[in-house]
Amino acid sequence: MKDNQIIKGVRRTELLKALLVLFFALAAVNYCGLLSYSHAADANRHEVKLEDRPVYFEAVGVLTPKTVTTLSSKVMGMITAFNKREGEEVSSSEVILTIDDAEINADMAALEAGIAEIASNKIELEKNLALAETGKSSAAAQLDLASSTYQRIKTLYQSKTIAVQEFEKAEAAYKMASSKMNEAKAQIEVTISRRAQIEAKEKQIQANIQKMNRMKQYTIVNSPIDGRITARQTEVGMLASPGMPLVTVEDYKNMLFSAVIPEQIINNIKLGDKVKVIVDVVEDQVFVGEVTEIAPTGDVMTHTFKVKIALAHDARLKSGMYARGLFEKEIVKKISVPSDFIVKRGQLFMVYTSENDFKYVRPGSVYNNLTEILSGLNPGDAIIKK
Numbered sequence: 593m594k595d596n597q598i599i600k601g602v603r604r605t606e607l608l609k610a611l612l613v614l615f616f617a618l619a620a621v622n623y624c625g626l627l628s629y630s631h632a633a634d635a636n637r638h639e640v641k642l643e644d645r646p647v648y649f650e651a652v653g654v655l656t657p658k659t660v661t662t663l664s665s666k667v668m669g670m671i672t673a674f675n676k677r678e679g680e681e682v683s684s685s686e687v688i689l690t691i692d693d694a695e696i697n698a699d700m701a702a703l704e705a706g707i708a709e710i711a712s713n714k715i716e717l718e719k720n721l722a723l724a725e726t727g728k729s730s731a732a733a734q735l736d737l738a739s740s741t742y743q744r745i746k747t748l749y750q751s752k753t754i755a756v757q758e759f760e761k762a763e764a765a766y767k768m769a770s771s772k773m774n775e776a777k778a779q780i781e782v783t784i785s786r787r788a789q790i791e792a793k794e795k796q797i798q799a800n801i802q803k804m805n806r807m808k809q810y811t812i813v814n815s816p817i818d819g820r821i822t823a824r825q826t827e828v829g830m831l832a833s834p835g836m837p838l839v840t841v842e843d844y845k846n847m848l849f850s851a852v853i854p855e856q857i858i859n860n861i862k863l864g865d866k867v868k869v870i871v872d873v874v875e876d877q878v879f880v881g882e883v884t885e886i887a888p889t890g891d892v893m894t895h896t897f898k899v900k901i902a903l904a905h906d907a908r909l910k911s912g913m914y915a916r917g918l919f920e921k922e923i924v925k926k927i928s929v930p931s932d933f934i935v936k937r938g939q940l941f942m943v944y945t946s947e948n949d950f951k952y953v954r955p956g957s958v959y960n961n962l963t964e965i966l967s968g969l970n971p972g973d974a975i976i977k978k
Contacts, residue, residue, distance in 0.1 A: 640973040645926040648918040651851035655913045658846035663839050665832035666810040674828050682815040691811040700804045710794045721783045728776035738769035819843045847909045849901040851917045858897045867901045868918040874908050928962040933977045943975040
């Protein structure tokens with residue numbers, strides 16, 4: 593009997609514990625529901641306040657690549673290969689097209705033949721110069737002998753020791769030796785002059801060979817930058833001539849926003865400033881760029897200056913796209929409300945102050961899901977989202 597009472601007491605205790613656990617669980621569920629409802633209510637209700645908001649000047653412009661290069665031909669010849677089409681990417685130094693170099697090769701062969709001929713002429717000339725030097729040495733020896741003989745005979749003749757015939761013979765021999773000496777010198781001078789002419793011609797041919805080598809390099813057109821082909825002005829089989837545009841390459845990974853800024857605010861802009869850029873075709877994203885270039889002089893007709901803002905690479909950004917830049921002018925007090933609280937009915941805009949009451953408003957600029965309210969609301973008003 594006593595055991596049965598103990599068992600019944602234990603069962604009552606366990607039942608009481610189970611009821612308490614259930615009670616606290618239900619209380620927790622109700623509290624979470626109330627909390628969720630409170631958060632939901634906060635998310636659907638907004639108190640109108642005057643807040644510090646920046647005032648922006650909106651500058652319009654277009655996106656342009658940092659570098660656009662139009663490659664031109666430096667030689668004349670037929671285009672033999674075109675390795676890239678519009679829209680394809682190229683890397684720096686990659687071959688884009690080639691030009692026929694057969695005529696350049698023919699000119700190079702002629703120049704090399706001229707160099708070979710000059711080398712042969714120089715060998716022969718050195719031989720002639722050596723012979724002329726030998727002839728000069730022989731003539732100098734003969735002149736020395738004839739001179740000494742002439743001086744000796746002349747002395748004897750002056751002393752009436754020898755006949756006039758002997759003197760005249762010695763004098764003639766001396767003159768003959770002098771003439772041969774002069775001929776030997778002249779021959780050497782002619783040979784040296786000939787060598788100088790050949791060396792000058794050799795330098796000229798070597799310069800032409802270097803020129804031909806450069807022209808041969810010009811028959812292979814490489815990309816100067818990493819980028820993308822945006823235009824082809826020629827095709828395979830067309831004749832390229834010096835100065836003729838061949839292909840355009842742009843650095844599409846480094847895009848710039850080129851904005852036109854009036855003179856009234858140009859002095860507020862500094863290199864390195866951060867600027868918000870809106871590209872209309874890229875929805876729901878505001879890009880942030882950096883001012884990298886400010887034109888030192890403006891347009892005398894419009895009194896505007898060009899400012900360039902560098903943007904981080906984004907595959908959606910393309911050259912020529914219309915964009916707007918937001919340049920901060922000042923900080924003012926404004927009324928702004930979340931954009932999704934505003935309801936549009938035809939040409940009218942309204943916000944709800946309760947389930948059945950509303951106010952007409954005049955919206956202004958939109959930024960970061962906040963819409964400026966120009967009129968229709970006052971600080972302290974409360975609005976709800978429907």
